[in-house]
Structures are given as structure tokens and as C-alpha cells.
Amino acid sequence: MSAGTAGRRRLPTILHAFGLVIVFVVAVFPFYWMVATSFKTGSDILSSPPVWVFSPTLTNYAEALIRQGVAASLLNSIIVALSTTVLAIAIGTPAAYALARFEFRGKSELWFWFITNRMISPIVLALPFFLLARSLGLIDTYLVLILVYLTFNLPIVVWICADQFRSIPRELDEAARLDGASPLATFFRIALPLAAPGVAVSAIFSFIFSWNELLYALVLTRTSVRTAPVAATSFMSGYELPWGEIMATGTLIVLPVIVFAMLVSRQLVRGLTMGAVK
Amino acid sequence: MTGRQQPATDHGMEPKRLRPMRKPGWTAFWFLLPAVGALLAIGLYPLLFAVYNSFRRYNLARPNEARDFVGFDNYATALTDPSFIEAMLRTLGFLVTVLPVQIALGLAIALLLHRPGLGLLKVFTRLSLVIPLATTYAVVGLVGRLLFNRDAGVINWFVTVFGASPVEWLGSTTNAFIAVALMDIWQWTPFCALILLAGLTMVPNEIEEAARLETKTWWRILVYVQLPYLLPGLTAVLILRTAEVLKLFDLIFTMTRGGPGAATELISIYIQRIGFRVFDQGMASAQAVLLLILTIVLSRLYIRVVYREIET
Numbered sequence: 001m002s003a004g005t006a007g008r009r010r011l012p013t014i015l016h017a018f019g020l021v022i023v024f025v026v027a028v029f030p031f032y033w034m035v036a037t038s039f040k041t042g043s044d045i046l047s048s049p050p051v052w053v054f055s056p057t058l059t060n061y062a063e064a065l066i067r068q069g070v071a072a073s074l075l076n077s078i079i080v081a082l083s084t085t086v087l088a089i090a091i092g093t094p095a096a097y098a099l100a101r102f103e104f105r106g107k108s109e110l111w112f113w114f115i116t117n118r119m120i121s122p123i124v125l126a127l128p129f130f131l132l133a134r135s136l137g138l139i140d141t142y143l144v145l146i147l148v149y150l151t152f153n154l155p156i157v158v159w160i161c162a163d164q165f166r167s168i169p170r171e172l173d174e175a176a177r178l179d180g181a182s183p184l185a186t187f188f189r190i191a192l193p194l195a196a197p198g199v200a201v202s203a204i205f206s207f208i209f210s211w212n213e214l215l216y217a218l219v220l221t222r223t224s225v226r227t228a229p230v231a232a233t234s235f236m237s238g239y240e241l242p243w244g245e246i247m248a249t250g251t252l253i254v255l256p257v258i259v260f261a262m263l264v265s266r267q268l269v270r271g272l273t274m275g276a277v278k
Numbered sequence: 279m280t281g282r283q284q285p286a287t288d289h290g291m292e293p294k295r296l297r298p299m300r301k302p303g304w305t306a307f308w309f310l311l312p313a314v315g316a317l318l319a320i321g322l323y324p325l326l327f328a329v330y331n332s333f334r335r336y337n338l339a340r341p342n343e344a345r346d347f348v349g350f351d352n353y354a355t356a357l358t359d360p361s362f363i364e365a366m367l368r369t370l371g372f373l374v375t376v377l378p379v380q381i382a383l384g385l386a387i388a389l390l391l392h393r394p395g396l397g398l399l400k401v402f403t404r405l406s407l408v409i410p411l412a413t414t415y416a417v418v419g420l421v422g423r424l425l426f427n428r429d430a431g432v433i434n435w436f437v438t439v440f441g442a443s444p445v446e447w448l449g450s451t452t453n454a455f456i457a458v459a460l461m462d463i464w465q466w467t468p469f470c471a472l473i474l475l476a477g478l479t480m481v482p483n484e485i486e487e488a489a490r491l492e493t494k495t496w497w498r499i500l501v502y503v504q505l506p507y508l509l510p511g512l513t514a515v516l517i518l519r520t521a522e523v524l525k526l527f528d529l530i531f532t533m534t535r536g537g538p539g540a541a542t543e544l545i546s547i548y549i550q551r552i553g554f555r556v557f558d559q560g561m562a563s564a565q566a567v568l569l570l571i572l573t574i575v576l577s578r579l580y581i582r583v584v585y586r587e588i589e590t
Contacts, residue, residue, distance in 0.1 A: 030425060110310070113317070
């Protein structure tokens with residue numbers, strides 16, 4: 001019995017390590033395969049059995065960025081994601097502050113409404129957005145995407161920042177108010193600087209969600225404001241797919257997100273739980 | 279059942295004994311106005327417009343047709359339309375396919391990460407879990423299409439290495455469904471793992487140690503000691519994943535476009551097809567409103583369970 005127990009205690013360490021390695025490999029492999037494919041030539045990509053060792057080429061990147069206009073679509077994505085994030089922070093943080101600090105009637109209903117906005121499937125809003133944008137002549141403009149993306153960015157900014165404001169001792173802004181500071185001055189000089197870490201995290205989430213968005217962009221843009229995910233899907237029309245260029249585009253889209261996500265990896269689950277992702 | 283084991287949060291510890299908050303009056307109103315105004319304009323107004331459209335005949339492909347009000351006709355048609363019902367059932371089928379796998383694998387990974395020892399390897403593994411979560415959904419679909427390619431796909435190479443014959447993945451109805459499900463499982467298992475890991479770390483050390491002295495079987499510890507701490511996370515996973523599968527669009531759009539046939543046409547893809555490829559905005563709006571009703575019921579549940587702490 002005791003020998004068996006000892007045996008069981010040794011074996012699991014190996015199994016433990018083995019299990020962790022498997023998880024690591026499975027988690028990383030599709031990403032690795034995308035990046036590797038983006039550096040392969042056309043014949044290497046389609047060869048069977050797959051090529052594991054190859055001499056990398058940058059042609060796919062050059063082709064995608066320049067000829068297929070991916071560079072322009074990445075720039076569009078940056079403009080839209082940054083603008084909507086700035087806007088969401090600008091109008092979301094005061095709302096978060098009010099929800100964290102003031103008591104008023106209908107407060108919990110307001111909370112529910114903010115969060116429910118996050119749960120609605122984009123297809124529900126995409127139909128009316130399309131018709132409204134069309135009648136207003138806003139199809140294929142930055143403005144429409146920036147505004148539409150607020151529907152999912154505002155709730156997450158409000159949520160994360162309200163959480164952050166609550167963790168700041170109330171006495172600090174009470175003291176500022178006693179010193180005669182106006183509510184607005186208290187907010188800008190005391191509360192907002194102290195909430196900076198939460199604001200930064202919510203900004204990163206907001207950027208990631210906007211950067212990743214496909215459905216609204218697909219419906220509301222044509223050519224001039226086409227975002228990167230739409231550009232990636234637009235390769236798919238032909239019969240022979242240019243896999244190298246598609247994967248180069250995919251890599252360019254995913255890399256910044258992974259960098260940002262690693263930055264907030266400690267808050268990732270919390271943010272995702274709140275945001276219900278997307 | 280849910281909030282019980284959670285430690286006091288910041289909200290819970292708010293110093294209520296301080297002087298009562300002065301009347302917020304107009305201050306709160308002005309702070310909230312921009313955000314509430316924006317959400318009314320971009321969140322509520324389009325929803326009401328969708329409801330309005332759902333009661334009309336409104337086909338973009340027939341611009342000369344009068345947009346008459348047809349009452350609940352669109353709803354009646356949607357609810358008796360076999361392809362709408364099938365898309366809904368397929369969505370449900372997708373959920374019950376991926377969710378148990380994600381929870382089981384997520385729990386296994388959480389237990390591996392929770393087990394003491396192997397510090398550095400655990401750090402790397404945990405970091406690697408960020409990659410599936412962070413990968414843009416549309417790109418996951420594109421990568422899936424490459425991996426599951428019949429002739430040059432690396433998955434089929436693995437299949438042949440193990441002695442089986444290559445599988446027609448995306449060209450066959452059942453296999454395409456499985457392939458999409460596998461990509462979803464790849465992307466979302468880390469989420470389950472991280473949520474459940476958070477639950478495991480909440481188990482007080484002394485309780486876990488005492489239990490380990492009592493029994494050597496890990497599953498007894500899992501069931502009797504750790505499970506109560508995992509229940510809130512499991513509930514959150516259940517509701518969140520349901521909401522996410524109802525939204526699922528990008529992955530399928532880039533991987534299969536709902537095909538072959540309608541094999542992977544989940545509800546979002548289906549409504550998108552009716553609205554933007556058949557151009558029947560009236561019908562698509564009715565279907566979207568039905569989906570919305572389902573979502574609102576679900577989000578009420580979600581908020582009650584996950585955000586109960588806020589209510590107080």
C-alpha cells in the first residue's frame with residue numbers, strides 16, 4: 001500500500017509535466033501554424049506532408065500589405081479602435097464615477113441596462129444600424145463604426161472603472177469636496193488619477209474588442225473604411241485561396257491583440273466575464 | 279449557492295457608517311448624461327427601429343414594394359419556418375456539444391495548474407492560454423479553414439500519421455460541424471480553465487490540506503472540498519457560453535460561411551443571411567427580436583447570478 005502510494009506520488013509529477021506540455025502545445029499550435037504559414041511560399045503551404053523546416057520569405061507580407069490593401073485596413077482598424085476607445089473612456093468614466101459614488105433612484109436598473117447592452121448579439125443591432133446608416137449616408141465612414149462600437153465598449157468601460165472607483169477610499173474625494181472643490185474638479189483631480197490603472201485596463205479591453213469586431217464592420221463598411229478583419233475575410237472569394245497572404249494578414253491582426261492581452265492577463269478573466277467577450 | 283464563499287469584496291466593505299452621502303441631485307445626472315444619452319441613441323433607438331421593422335414588409339431587393347404593416351405575420355412565419363427552427367436547434371446542439379468538453383477540459387487544465395510544483399512550466403502554460411482567448415475570432419476561423427483543409431491541412435496529416443485515412447472535414451456536414459466545434463473548444467477552453475482555476479485558488483489552504491490528510495483520492499477532494507468553490511464559476515461559464523454561442527458569427531463566417539448546406543448555420547449566421555443576402559429586413563428583424571427576447575431573459579439570469587454583488 002505504502003509503496004503504491006509512493007509510486008503514485010512520483011508518477012503524477014511526470015504526468016503533471018506531460019499534461020502541462022500538452023496544454024501548452026495545443027494552445028500555441030494553431031497560432032504557431034498561422035505564423036509559420038505566413039512565412040512559407042505557396043508550394044510549401046500546400047505540400048503534403050506538411051513542411052516543418054523551410055526558408056522563410058516575406059513575400060506574403062509584402063503582397064498582403066501593399067497589393068491587397070491590408071496596410072490601409074490596418075490603419076482603418078487603428079483609427080476606429082483608438083477613437084471609439086477614447087470616446088468610451090471620455091463618456092464612460094464620469095458615468096462609472098456616478099454609479100460608484102452616488103445613490104439615486106433607478107441605479108440598479110441603469111446597471112442592468114448597461115450590462116444588457118453587452119449581451120445583445122451584434123446581428124440584432126446590425127440590421128437597424130445598416131438601415132439607419134444608409135438613410136443617413138453614413139455607410140463606409142469612420143463615424144458610424146466609432147459610434148456603433150460604443151454599444152459594447154461603453155458597458156465595459158463603465159463596469160471596470162466603477163469597480164476601480166469603488167476601491168478608492170471615499171474619504172479622499174470627500175476631503176476635496178470639503179476643501180471647496182466642485183464635483184467636476186474632484187472627479188478630474190482626485191478620482192480619475194487614482195483610478196488610472198482601471199481606466200487603462202478598460203481602454204485595453206475596449207481596444208481589443210473593437211479591433212476584433214467583424215460583423216458590424218462587414219455590414220457597415222465597403223472599401224474606404226474596411227477594417228482589418230473584413231480585409232482578411234475578403235481574400236476568401238476566389239477558388240484558390242492565397243493562404244500565405246491570408247495568414248500574413250491574420251498574424252498582423254492577432255499580434256497586437258496578444259501583446260495587449262498579455263498586458264492585462266491578470267485581469268483577463270474578470271474582463272472577459274464582464275464583457276462576455278467580443 | 280453562488281455568492282456564499284466569495285470573500286468580502288470592495289463593494290461589501292464600503293464604509294457605510296461614514297456620514298450619509300449628500301444628495302446627488304444634478305451632479306449624478308450630469309455625470310451620467312453623456313453615456314446614457316449615447317446608449318439611448320446607439321443602443322435603444324436601433325432596437326426600437328428593429329422592432330418597428332419586424333412588423334413591416336421590408337425587402338431591400340424589392341425597393342418598389344410598399345412597406346405595409348403586416349402585424350405579427352413575420353413572427354408567425356419565423357416561428358413556423360423550419361429553417362429558422364433548425365438554426366435555433368443547431369445553435370443549441372452546438373452549445374451542448376462544446377460546453378461539456380470545454381468544462382471538462384477546462385477543469386482538467388485548472389487542476390493541472392493548481393497542483394503544486396513545476397513553477398516555470400506552469401507559468402508558461404498559463405501564459406499560453408492567453409493566445410486562444412486573444413486570437414481574433416475571424417482569424418480563428420481562417421486558421422481553422424487552413425488546419426482542416428482536406429489535402430494540405432495539418433490535421434489530416436496528423437490523422438494519417440495515426441494510420442487513418444484523410445477526413446473530408448469542411449466538405450461534409452457532420453465533420454464541418456465537428457471542425458467548427460473543435461475550433462470553438464480550442465478558443466474557449468482556456469476561459470473555462472482560468473475561471474475554474476480562480477475558483478480552486480479560493481479554497482482555503484488549511485481546509486484543502488486537512489482534506490488531503492484524510493484522503494488520497496483526488497476526485498474525493500474535488501467533489502467534497504473543491505466543488506462548492508467551483509460552482510459560482512461553473513454557473514458563470516454556463517450562462518456566458520450560452521450568450522456567446524447565441525452571438526457566434528465571426529468564426530463560422532470565416533471558416534464555413536454556414537455550410538456545407540446549412541450544416542454549420544447557427545442563428546446569427548442564419549439571420550445575417552436573411553437580412554443581407556436574401557435582403558428580407560422585415561423577416562430578419564422579427565427573427566432578431568426573437569433572439570433578443572431570448573438574450574434578455576438570459577442576461578437577467580446572468581446578472582442575477584454573476585452580478586448579484588452589485589445589486590446591494
